[in-house]
Amino acid sequence: MYIPAHFAQPDRDALFDMIEAHAFGLLVSGSGADMIASHVPFLVERPDSARGGEHGTLLCHLAAANNQLAALDGQAVLCIFQGPHGYVSPNWYAKKPAVPTWNxxxxxxxxxxxxxxxxxxxxxxxxxxxxxxxGPDGWALDDEPESFFSGLARGIVAIEIPLSRLEGKYKLSQNRPLADIDGVIANLRRIGGDDNLALADAMDAAAQKKRDR
Known part of the structure; x- marks a missing residue:
């Protein structure tokens, strides 16, 4: 992934926090005409956990009939997790000229x-x-008969991915002056919606370093 230095997120705990908050990710494997992807919810084992390994581990499961399984065992894979995102208008900047972008x-x-x-x-x-x-009061697998799970288990396959590398790109207008950042934050909050509000909060937190200088 292309990551300019000012957009890099080096904090490993922050990256795992985001994966857990946006755990419905994309499992990509193969190459060329054989490239294939599945959209699945992931579980995280952090490096300090018993099964986390040196860099952490991701867990998920696929349907046994999924074609991605054919050559998946032992294959290098990429797992993608998308957090808050939104359009940024140049009209929201104090400094011009500028072009539209996406945070x-x-x-x-x-x-x-x-x-x-x-x-x-x-x-x-x-x-x-x-x-x-x-949640604590919802459906639980233990509520079902063992025969139910036995049938379920025949139709799914577990995937364990010990991580060799984890990288994050948080494009939050860090390369813009504070006045521009504050303009984007204000307009995202004006427009509203879960993604825009979460993006505004993330931008506000990232901008705090500039405000503290």
């Missing part, structure tokens, strides 16, 4: 995929995902 936050994770059909591994992934998104 965004994105994380790329690189590693080698390993597949598993172990029912215990599959159960752990499904159970963790459901607990995250259902």
């Amino acid at each position: 965004y936050m994105v994380v790329h994770g690189y590693g080698q995929a390993h597949i598993s059909r172990d029912p215990a591994v599959l159960r752990g992934i499904v159970d963790r995902l459901s607990r995250i998104y259902e």
Whole structure:
């Protein structure tokens, strides 16, 4: 990924925080005509966890019928996580001339995929995902009969990706003067919407370093 120095996010914990907050990512593998991608929710094992490894690990599962599985085991993969993003009008800048642009936050994770059909591994992934998104009083895998899970496990495959590299690009107008940044923040908040408001908050936090100088 092309990352100018002023847009780089080197804080590893911040990158894992963003993955967890925007965990529905893109699993990309192959090359050329064989390139293929799947949209899936991921789980994160941070480097300081028992299964995290040196750089952290990503976990997900695919349908057993997914063509991406054919050559996935042992293959280098890219996992993409898109955070808040939005259009930026040059009319929002104090300094002209200027052109339209797009601000965004994105994380790329690189590693080698390993597949598993172990029912215990599959159960752990499904159970963790459901607990995250259902909450404490929602549906739980343990509420279903064991025969239900046995059938489910035959139809899915676990993917474990020990990360070799994690990189983040937070394009938040860091290259603009404070007056321009404040203009963008104000207009994003004026327009509203979840992405615009989250992007404005991220820009405000990033701009604090300039304000403190």
